[in-house]
Amino acid sequence: MSIFKVKQWWSNDKSEGVEFNEGLNNGTCFKVDKFNVHSDSDCLIVGEANILKIYKPNRDHDASHSLMEIDLGVTILQIETGKFIVDSTDRYILVLHPQSYAIYQLYRKEGHIVAGEQNILQPAVKHSFTRKAHSVTCGPFGNIKTRDFICIQALDGSLSFFDQKTFLFLFIFDDVIIPGPICYVANSDSFVICKSTWVIEIHSYQQLREFSELNARQNKKNIPQWMYNAGEEISSVQVIQTSSNMSSVIALGERHLCCFQDNGLMKYTIKFDFMPMCFSAYLIGWYYEPTARLLVMVASEDSKLYIYEGTTLLWSCNLLHQAIAISRCFLKYLPGGLATLSASGVICVSYLGTEPDLNANTPSMVNDNIDPEQVQTELEMVEETLQKVLDGNEDADSQYPSVEQIIKIKADVGKPVQNLFEQFAKDTDEALYLLMCPVVVILTCEDPNSIHSVQITYDCCPPFTCSDTILCLDTVNGTEIIETQVFVSTESDISNSRVKISFTVTDLKGKINVLTREVVLPLSLYCSPAEEVFDNEFKLLVETNQSVVDITEIFTDFTKEELLKHGRSHDITFVYRATKKTVTVKAIDKQYSIEANDITDITSVLLNLITRLNEHNARKNLNDFRFNVTIDVEMAKQITHRFLKSIEGHAKERNKLNSLEEELRVLQRQFTLIQKKLLVQYGALPPGDCDPLEFLLKDTQQRLIKCVHEIINCRNTTRKAGNRLAAIGQLLVFIFRKKIKDDFKVKLIEEMLTLGTLYDDYQDWEEAVTQALTYILNNVFQKSEKDKEKLAPVTEQGILSHINLKRFLKQIRVLLDKLFVEARGEKDVENRVTRIEEFVEVI
Structure with missing residues (x-):
C-alpha cells in the first residue's frame, strides 16, 4: 500500500460518516493510490472478474464516484501501482492476469467544458509468461531508484523477475509446495517470503539473483538471511518504513500478529481472542520524524475493527460488513479514510470520529447549531405530506392520472403442456414426466412516456417453481405479452396452488407503485x-x-x-x-x-x-x-392431531439437519488442520513420515463427501415436511375463516402461522411462530388456571430442544382446541382439553 503523510484519525469533534459506498459483484481485489491527473485525492482501483473499475470518492452524494470501467477480457488476479516506466514521474497501474501482466497509464483528456473531460486507460506494456501466476510484488529491486521492477510468484512458488517486458531471471524454491504471501523491503533490498511450512524467511535480492545462476550450474542451496517459525499459516504480510534506516515487517497469522525489524529482531507479537481476516499498517507522521507512530488496524471475522499501537489496543468499533481487505485512503475533503472490501463485493470508504460509527448510509454531519423549533416545524410538514400520500390526496399528483389508469393488467394461465425432465439418479434411466403451465401476463400502457420501468415478480409456494422469478421491462410500448412457466419441482404435498404476481411500476417522477394480481393453477397441472x-x-x-x-x-x-x-x-x-x-x-x-x-x-x-x-x-x-x-368433534381432533404430528416431524428433520451441518463444520476444520500439518511434513528437510496424515486426510475427505450427501437428502426431507405442515395449516386457516365470525381473530391466527415463510431454503418456522403464539394466548384468549399451568414459559434453550418443543406443541394444542370450540359455536369447557401425549409422541 502507498504510504502518505497522515494525521490522527481521532479528534476532539464528533464528525463521523461515509463518503463513498459502491456495490460490486464478486469483487476480487482493490488498490488505493494517487495519480498525477488526480493528485488532489486518492483513487480506488477495483478488479472485478474481467472488469477494471476506477473510483474517485467525493463529498457530493449526487455526483458519480466512478471515473471509468473497462473490460480487460481476462481474469484479474491482483492490482499494483508504481513507477514502472523509465523517465516517467507518474504512477502506473499493473494488472496481473493468470499468464500475463499489463501496465496502464491513467490520464485525463480535457474537453471544452468540465462535463466533457474523459478518463482514459492507455496501455504501456503487455507481457506474457508460461508459468501460471499467483501474486505479484513490485519495488526498486537492486536499489535502483529510477523505476520499479516486477516479481511474479507462480503457483509452484517460483519467483520470476521482470523489468517492464524484459525477463531478468527465475528463482525456484525446493521446499515450497503452495505459494504464500511475499513482500519487498526497499530499505534492505530484500524479500519477505512466507512458506507453506509456516516459516517466514528473508532473502536479499542480490542473493536470489546470484543463486538462480548457481542453481543452474552447481545446484547449490540458498540460505536465508534470517527466518522465523510462526507455528501457523501466515495469511498476509506488509512492510512499512518506520525510520531512516529501518523498516518493520508485520505478518498476520491465524491467531497472532507479529512485528519484526527487517534485521530479524522481533519488536512485539499480539495474540488475538478473535479470528482476524485482514490488516493494514500505517504511520502517523513521517518516518524520519522521531515522533512517528506505527499503528496497525485489524478486521475480525465478526465484522469488528481494532486499532493497535504496539500491543496496546487504542480503538475498536463495528464495521458494516465482514472485511476481506482494508486500507487507508486520503480524499480531497477527508485527510484520513478507511477503505474496506467485503466478501460480498461492497467497497466502502468511511472515517472515524470521537464516537466511531462507520455508517455507510448517511452523509457526513457538521456540528452546526440547530433551532429545535425549526426541526419540529419541518417534522410536522413531513408528517403532513406523508399522511397525504397514505390517504391518496396528494395535491401535486392530482393533475396526473394514476398508474392503474395508465397500465391495464390481465393475468391468466394456459393449458399445461408435457415436458420431459431427466432424473438426477445415476443408477437408473427412469424419467419423470411433469407438466409445465404457462402463466401469461398482458400489459397494456396507454401512455408509454409516463412509465419509466416495470418489474414483474412471481411468487408461488413449494413444490411449485417458476422458470422466471423476476422480469424487468425498461419500457412498455403499447401491449406487452410476458409468459413464464410454472411446474412441480419436487415430490411433496401441495398447500397452495395460487401464483401471486407483483408489478412494481416506477413512473417518470420516481414514484413507485405496486400492483398485484393472482392466478389459480389448473388442477390438471398436478392431478389426473x-x-x-x-x-x-x-x-x-x-x-x-x-x-x-x-x-x-x-x-x-x-x-x-x-x-x-x-x-x-x-x-x-x-x-x-x-x-x-x-x-x-x-x-x-x-x-x-x-x-x-x-x-x-x-x-x-x-x-x-x-x-x-x-x-x-x-x-x-x-x-x-x-x-x-x-366440522364435527372427531374431525377437529383428527386435524389437530395431524397438524401436531406434522410439526413434530418437521422439528425432528430440522434437528437432524442441524446436527449434520455441525458435523460438516467439524470435518471442515479437521480437514484444513490435517492439510496444514501435511504441508509442514512435506516441506520439512528431510520430509517427515506423511503416511498417517495422508490416511487421515483421505478418511476425512470420504466422511466429508458422505456428510454432504446426507445434508442434501435431509434438506429435501425437511422441505417435504415443511410442505406437509403448510398443507394442513392452510386447511386450518380455511376452516377458521369460514366458521369463526371474528375476522380480526382469524387474521391474527393466519399471521401467527406464517405459512408463507416455509420456503425451500428457509425452514425456521417454529422460531417465527413462538413469540406470536405466546402473545395471542396471553392477550386474545382468556386463560384459566389450568391453562396457566400448561403454558409454562419457554426456557432459554432453542425452540427445537426437547422441553421447549413439547411446551410449544402444548400451546398449539390449547390454541386449536379453543378455536375449534369457537368454530362449532360451543362453550369452552375445561375437560375438552386433553393431554397432548394422547396424540403426539414425545421426541
Missing part, C-alpha cells in the same frame, strides 16, 4: 383422473345454498371424456402426479364431499374446488352463492 377409490379415512363436507353441479362442469381444465373415463359425473377420483396419492370429490344433493387417506391431500383440491365453484356461479350470475364447512 384415476380409478375410483371407495374407502378413505378422512372426509370433509362442503355445504352450499345451491344445488350441486356436475364435477365435469367445475373442473373445466379436464375434458369430460378424461373425467368420465374412470368415474361418474358426480364422483371423480384424482391422483397427484408427484406423490401418487388419491383424493375423491363427490357431489351429493347440496353438498360436496372431499375424501382422502391423508388430510394433506384434501387441501389443494378443496381450495381449487371452491375457486371453480365461485367462477361457475359467477358465470351463471348467481351472486348469492354461499357455502359452509361441516
Whole structure:
C-alpha cells in the first residue's frame, strides 16, 4: 500500500460518516493510490472478474464516484501501482492476469467544458509468461531508484523477475509446495517470503539473483538471511518504513500478529481472542520524524475493527460488513479514510470520529447549531405530506392520472403442456414426466412516456417453481405479452396452488407503485383422473345454498371424456402426479364431499374446488352463492392431531439437519488442520513420515463427501415436511375463516402461522411462530388456571430442544382446541382439553 503523510484519525469533534459506498459483484481485489491527473485525492482501483473499475470518492452524494470501467477480457488476479516506466514521474497501474501482466497509464483528456473531460486507460506494456501466476510484488529491486521492477510468484512458488517486458531471471524454491504471501523491503533490498511450512524467511535480492545462476550450474542451496517459525499459516504480510534506516515487517497469522525489524529482531507479537481476516499498517507522521507512530488496524471475522499501537489496543468499533481487505485512503475533503472490501463485493470508504460509527448510509454531519423549533416545524410538514400520500390526496399528483389508469393488467394461465425432465439418479434411466403451465401476463400502457420501468415478480409456494422469478421491462410500448412457466419441482404435498404476481411500476417522477394480481393453477397441472377409490379415512363436507353441479362442469381444465373415463359425473377420483396419492370429490344433493387417506391431500383440491365453484356461479350470475364447512368433534381432533404430528416431524428433520451441518463444520476444520500439518511434513528437510496424515486426510475427505450427501437428502426431507405442515395449516386457516365470525381473530391466527415463510431454503418456522403464539394466548384468549399451568414459559434453550418443543406443541394444542370450540359455536369447557401425549409422541 502507498504510504502518505497522515494525521490522527481521532479528534476532539464528533464528525463521523461515509463518503463513498459502491456495490460490486464478486469483487476480487482493490488498490488505493494517487495519480498525477488526480493528485488532489486518492483513487480506488477495483478488479472485478474481467472488469477494471476506477473510483474517485467525493463529498457530493449526487455526483458519480466512478471515473471509468473497462473490460480487460481476462481474469484479474491482483492490482499494483508504481513507477514502472523509465523517465516517467507518474504512477502506473499493473494488472496481473493468470499468464500475463499489463501496465496502464491513467490520464485525463480535457474537453471544452468540465462535463466533457474523459478518463482514459492507455496501455504501456503487455507481457506474457508460461508459468501460471499467483501474486505479484513490485519495488526498486537492486536499489535502483529510477523505476520499479516486477516479481511474479507462480503457483509452484517460483519467483520470476521482470523489468517492464524484459525477463531478468527465475528463482525456484525446493521446499515450497503452495505459494504464500511475499513482500519487498526497499530499505534492505530484500524479500519477505512466507512458506507453506509456516516459516517466514528473508532473502536479499542480490542473493536470489546470484543463486538462480548457481542453481543452474552447481545446484547449490540458498540460505536465508534470517527466518522465523510462526507455528501457523501466515495469511498476509506488509512492510512499512518506520525510520531512516529501518523498516518493520508485520505478518498476520491465524491467531497472532507479529512485528519484526527487517534485521530479524522481533519488536512485539499480539495474540488475538478473535479470528482476524485482514490488516493494514500505517504511520502517523513521517518516518524520519522521531515522533512517528506505527499503528496497525485489524478486521475480525465478526465484522469488528481494532486499532493497535504496539500491543496496546487504542480503538475498536463495528464495521458494516465482514472485511476481506482494508486500507487507508486520503480524499480531497477527508485527510484520513478507511477503505474496506467485503466478501460480498461492497467497497466502502468511511472515517472515524470521537464516537466511531462507520455508517455507510448517511452523509457526513457538521456540528452546526440547530433551532429545535425549526426541526419540529419541518417534522410536522413531513408528517403532513406523508399522511397525504397514505390517504391518496396528494395535491401535486392530482393533475396526473394514476398508474392503474395508465397500465391495464390481465393475468391468466394456459393449458399445461408435457415436458420431459431427466432424473438426477445415476443408477437408473427412469424419467419423470411433469407438466409445465404457462402463466401469461398482458400489459397494456396507454401512455408509454409516463412509465419509466416495470418489474414483474412471481411468487408461488413449494413444490411449485417458476422458470422466471423476476422480469424487468425498461419500457412498455403499447401491449406487452410476458409468459413464464410454472411446474412441480419436487415430490411433496401441495398447500397452495395460487401464483401471486407483483408489478412494481416506477413512473417518470420516481414514484413507485405496486400492483398485484393472482392466478389459480389448473388442477390438471398436478392431478389426473384415476380409478375410483371407495374407502378413505378422512372426509370433509362442503355445504352450499345451491344445488350441486356436475364435477365435469367445475373442473373445466379436464375434458369430460378424461373425467368420465374412470368415474361418474358426480364422483371423480384424482391422483397427484408427484406423490401418487388419491383424493375423491363427490357431489351429493347440496353438498360436496372431499375424501382422502391423508388430510394433506384434501387441501389443494378443496381450495381449487371452491375457486371453480365461485367462477361457475359467477358465470351463471348467481351472486348469492354461499357455502359452509361441516366440522364435527372427531374431525377437529383428527386435524389437530395431524397438524401436531406434522410439526413434530418437521422439528425432528430440522434437528437432524442441524446436527449434520455441525458435523460438516467439524470435518471442515479437521480437514484444513490435517492439510496444514501435511504441508509442514512435506516441506520439512528431510520430509517427515506423511503416511498417517495422508490416511487421515483421505478418511476425512470420504466422511466429508458422505456428510454432504446426507445434508442434501435431509434438506429435501425437511422441505417435504415443511410442505406437509403448510398443507394442513392452510386447511386450518380455511376452516377458521369460514366458521369463526371474528375476522380480526382469524387474521391474527393466519399471521401467527406464517405459512408463507416455509420456503425451500428457509425452514425456521417454529422460531417465527413462538413469540406470536405466546402473545395471542396471553392477550386474545382468556386463560384459566389450568391453562396457566400448561403454558409454562419457554426456557432459554432453542425452540427445537426437547422441553421447549413439547411446551410449544402444548400451546398449539390449547390454541386449536379453543378455536375449534369457537368454530362449532360451543362453550369452552375445561375437560375438552386433553393431554397432548394422547396424540403426539414425545421426541
